[in-house]
Amino acid sequence: MVNNAIVFKIDGVEVRGKPGQTIMHAADEAGIYIPRLCDVEGLEPQGSCRVCTVKINGRTAAACTQPVAPGIEVENDTLEIRNCRRDIVRMLFHEGNHLCPCCEASGRCELQALGYRLGILQPDKYPYLQPVRPVDASHPDIMLDTNRCIRCGRCIRASRHMDHKNVFGYIGRGINKQVGVNGKNLAQTNVHIDDHAVAPGICPVGCIIQKRRGFYDPVGQRRFDLHPIGTEIEKTPKGIKK
Amino acid sequence: MKSNLDSVIAQACNKHKNDPGRVIDILWEIQKSLGCINEDAMEKIAATINTSRVHIEGIVSFYSFFSETPKGKIIIRLCGDIVDRHAGIDKIAAVFSEELGIGIGQTSPDRKFSLEYTACIGMSDQAPAALVNEVALTSLTPDSARDIARRLKSSSDPSKLVTVRGDGNNGNHLVNAMVKNNIRMKGEVILADGIQAESGLKKALSKTPLEVIQEIAESGLRGRGGAGFPTGEKWKLAQKAEANRRFVICNADEGEPGTFKDRVLLTERANLIFEGMTIAAYAVGSDSGILYLRAEYAYLLPYLESVMEERRKSGLLGTAICGKKGFDFDIRIQLGAGAYICGEESALISSCEGLRGEPKNRPPFPVEKGYLAKPTIVNNVETFCCAARILDRGSAWFAGIGTKASHGTKLLSISGDCAKPGVYEIPYGVEIAALLEMAGAEDPVIVQVGGASGEMIGRGFFNRKICFSDLPTGGAITIFNSRRNVLAIVDYYLEFFADESCGYCTPCRVGTVFLRERIQKVMHGFAESADLDYLKDLGKTIMMTSRCGLGSSAPKCVLNSMAQFPLVYSSHLKESADGLQPGFNIQKALEESRRIAKRKSMIYDPVFGNENER
Numbered sequence: 001m002v003n004n005a006i007v008f009k010i011d012g013v014e015v016r017g018k019p020g021q022t023i024m025h026a027a028d029e030a031g032i033y034i035p036r037l038c039d040v041e042g043l044e045p046q047g048s049c050r051v052c053t054v055k056i057n058g059r060t061a062a063a064c065t066q067p068v069a070p071g072i073e074v075e076n077d078t079l080e081i082r083n084c085r086r087d088i089v090r091m092l093f094h095e096g097n098h099l100c101p102c103c104e105a106s107g108r109c110e111l112q113a114l115g116y117r118l119g120i121l122q123p124d125k126y127p128y129l130q131p132v133r134p135v136d137a138s139h140p141d142i143m144l145d146t147n148r149c150i151r152c153g154r155c156i157r158a159s160r161h162m163d164h165k166n167v168f169g170y171i172g173r174g175i176n177k178q179v180g181v182n183g184k185n186l187a188q189t190n191v192h193i194d195d196h197a198v199a200p201g202i203c204p205v206g207c208i209i210q211k212r213r214g215f216y217d218p219v220g221q222r223r224f225d226l227h228p229i230g231t232e233i234e235k236t237p238k239g240i241k242k
Numbered sequence: 243m244k245s246n247l248d249s250v251i252a253q254a255c256n257k258h259k260n261d262p263g264r265v266i267d268i269l270w271e272i273q274k275s276l277g278c279i280n281e282d283a284m285e286k287i288a289a290t291i292n293t294s295r296v297h298i299e300g301i302v303s304f305y306s307f308f309s310e311t312p313k314g315k316i317i318i319r320l321c322g323d324i325v326d327r328h329a330g331i332d333k334i335a336a337v338f339s340e341e342l343g344i345g346i347g348q349t350s351p352d353r354k355f356s357l358e359y360t361a362c363i364g365m366s367d368q369a370p371a372a373l374v375n376e377v378a379l380t381s382l383t384p385d386s387a388r389d390i391a392r393r394l395k396s397s398s399d400p401s402k403l404v405t406v407r408g409d410g411n412n413g414n415h416l417v418n419a420m421v422k423n424n425i426r427m428k429g430e431v432i433l434a435d436g437i438q439a440e441s442g443l444k445k446a447l448s449k450t451p452l453e454v455i456q457e458i459a460e461s462g463l464r465g466r467g468g469a470g471f472p473t474g475e476k477w478k479l480a481q482k483a484e485a486n487r488r489f490v491i492c493n494a495d496e497g498e499p500g501t502f503k504d505r506v507l508l509t510e511r512a513n514l515i516f517e518g519m520t521i522a523a524y525a526v527g528s529d530s531g532i533l534y535l536r537a538e539y540a541y542l543l544p545y546l547e548s549v550m551e552e553r554r555k556s557g558l559l560g561t562a563i564c565g566k567k568g569f570d571f572d573i574r575i576q577l578g579a580g581a582y583i584c585g586e587e588s589a590l591i592s593s594c595e596g597l598r599g600e601p602k603n604r605p606p607f608p609v610e611k612g613y614l615a616k617p618t619i620v621n622n623v624e625t626f627c628c629a630a631r632i633l634d635r636g637s638a639w640f641a642g643i644g645t646k647a648s649h650g651t652k653l654l655s656i657s658g659d660c661a662k663p664g665v666y667e668i669p670y671g672v673e674i675a676a677l678l679e680m681a682g683a684e685d686p687v688i689v690q691v692g693g694a695s696g697e698m699i700g701r702g703f704f705n706r707k708i709c710f711s712d713l714p715t716g717g718a719i720t721i722f723n724s725r726r727n728v729l730a731i732v733d734y735y736l737e738f739f740a741d742e743s744c745g746y747c748t749p750c751r752v753g754t755v756f757l758r759e760r761i762q763k764v765m766h767g768f769a770e771s772a773d774l775d776y777l778k779d780l781g782k783t784i785m786m787t788s789r790c791g792l793g794s795s796a797p798k799c800v801l802n803s804m805a806q807f808p809l810v811y812s813s814h815l816k817e818s819a820d821g822l823q824p825g826f827n828i829q830k831a832l833e834e835s836r837r838i839a840k841r842k843s844m845i846y847d848p849v850f851g852n853e854n855e856r
Binding site: 094126 | 295299303598605744745746747753754755756759780783786846
């Protein structure tokens with residue numbers, strides 16, 4: 001295994017990856033956190049949010065889809081890349097309606113947690129698009145508020161590849177691209193509360209909500225109250241880090 | 243009505259063997275028969291071809307020629323490109339609107355007419371232009387528009403609007419178009435007279451596939467679509483890739499605003515295109531090809547089909563081509579449905595596969611995993627024409643044309659403020675100034691090279707040359723004179739990109755909207771100098787982080803114009819009433835409080851010290 005390891009560098013630190021592995025995956029194993037939103041363990045990466053943008057030998061690419069290659073120099077935590085990531089996270093905040101104080105995903109929302117981690121303190125850079133999208137509360141157990149959707153497509157992939165259903169799918173294009181459901185509303189689909197697609201942790205924000213479970217962790221014990229996002233990766237280096 | 247829906251859907255799906263990969267063809271037939279693809283239809287189609295309804299909805303809502311709400315029997319699509327706007331398309335719109343009694347974006351209550359704007363339809367050399375269903379109407383005037391509207395009201399047959407046919411094959415009864423070719427300059431390679439038909443193919447078949455690739459590589463041919471990848475290398479990679487099947491795709495999705503040279507090639511050099519594709523198929527070992535034709539050029543479809551049929555009869559397509567045993571190759575035409583992004587090769591492949599026209603992740607590249615995950619070469623219409631000519635005349639002949647590093651000729655689509663808009667075939671290395679002279683441009687101030695995604699050149703830089711080392715281009719040259727407003731042009735290009743973004747990635751989907759918002763702020767005179775820094779920063783982020791070429795070229799018009807016309811921008815800036823620079827530095831403002839409190843702010847200081855960060 002060590003023999004066919006692919007050695008490359010992230011911010012000057014030597015990292016070993018395996019053939020076919022993505023930069024993100026190799027970095028995770030090496031205990032180096034690359035911020036991300038559309039990528040989550042267990043789902044095929046799609047490279048759409050672009051938060052994980054890194055520079056590879058001077059050219060930018062998404063770390064979640066870019067395979068490792070011998071000798072490449074990856075820039076991850078540099079001022080330039082941090083600025084890009086901040087801009088993208090800001091764009092996502094301003095594209096939808098993210099009312100953190102009253103959102104039940106607060107404290108476990110990956111978008112919010114990334115905002116904190118990247119040091120976005122004031123939502124003042126971009127204009128607000130303030131979309132008005134109807135909330136789909138038709139299903140007895142699940143609610144969908146696409147005003148908070150960041151189009152990461154994690155629900156789409158989970159439904160397709162883990163549940164072998166097609167409950168969700170992208171519709172529209174450009175700024176009107178949204179997540180749609182396979183029916184007139186959620187109640188008319190074959191979604192089930194036990195589906196992976198609607199499990200906590202798939203939707204990174206408060207768009208897919210399980211009913212009658214709101215605000216289930218008290219403030220102070222919510223996922224990101226305890227540790228900033230990415231800490232779990234940085235705390236448990238599994239690969240070789242010099 | 244319900245049974246009509248059922249039978250139309252059953253028929254359309256059946257015609258394409260209920261193949262989900264052909265869903266765009268299926269949707270076209272349904273759209274034409276029913277005027278829309280509504281919820282019931284989506285449900286029914288999904289059930290028939292065994293896919294999900296949301297998948298169908300995803301496709302219908304992606305392509306602008308499909309509609310979920312009923313459209314009129316006759317759809318008038320006015321070209322909203324910048325050249326058409328300057329040529330007065332708004333006056334044409336007003337006439338149609340008045341005559342038909344409907345506004346832009348509306349359908350008449352009797353569902354006879356729909357009137358809308360559409361992106362560039364590839365007729366910038368004869369603007370203002372419009373599409374009436376599939377019929378292209380060019381060089382419109384308010385009077386001709388009124389006449390057209392009245393005739394449509396009485397006859398309801400768009401094909402009857404063509405009273406005078408254009409030149410060349412536009413006069414062919416299968417094309418039947420009033421479109422003019424406007425060929426202004428013929429070069430040696432593609433538009434030359436007396437090209438020996440099929441000579442390139444015959445010579446190719448006398449060589450081994452590797453020798454053919456070698457010939458192309460030695461000629462120095464690079465892709466004519468704009469990116470300029472070496473064609474020989476692309477073919478070699480596809481040929482080498484491990485696979486049981488390979489595909490050849492011709493990109494005829496000429497969507498870049500201001501380009502129309504592929505339209506002329508499809509009309510006048512169809513055989514040369516198919517010949518080039520066949521040579522490519524022989525070289526890489528492919529048995530099937532696709533010509534992806536943009537929906538706006540649907541009027542050429544019957545003619546192109548007839549050319550292919552003729553080739554099949556002559557043994558130039560099908561089995562054992564030119565009597566060469568074991569070399570089988572055929573081509574199908576995939577009609578697009580209105581999406582600029584489908585000109586991007588991997589998005590084009592997605593579209594051919596019956597998916598939303600979204601680019602794919604790279605790697606793997608199409609030459610390894612393209613159409614149906616098989617090695618695929620995608621080349622531009624013009625590239626295939628060059629390939630056929632190189633095989634006929636030899637790589638040395640081709641390499642002798644142009645400059646040392648940019649071989650051959652380039653077809654340019656010149657339009658805008660000039661006396662002689664049209665198609666020019668020039669050897670690489672010609673200066674912009676020479677082009678302006680050829681085209682009869684008086685008082686040119688801005689030249690947009692390569693369409694919306696290209697480069698904006700101001701008067702001081704007209705000595706730049708068309709070639710890969712200076713100005714590589716897909717071929718659109720749009721000329722603007724001193725009466726045009728550069729900010730309005732930039733605003734138009736941003737509107738175009740925001741409309742045409744597939745929305746897959748964040749920076750392109752959201753960033754283009756923010757760019758446009760801020761350019762409008764500048765245009766309306768509400769911007770401060772800080773807004774210019776904002777535009778630069780935002781543009782840089784979008785270019786660095788976007789997933790495909792659309793996002794990474796969208797900010798170019800903003801950044802180019804700021805660099806080329808700084809005075810235009812500064813003249814639009816607003817000075818604040820108190821004479822101070824706008825902007826508020828929270829860290830500076832907090833400094834005194836920090837000193838008094840002898841501690842940092844819990845809220846504002848986690849990044850304190852990193853003041854370089856924006």
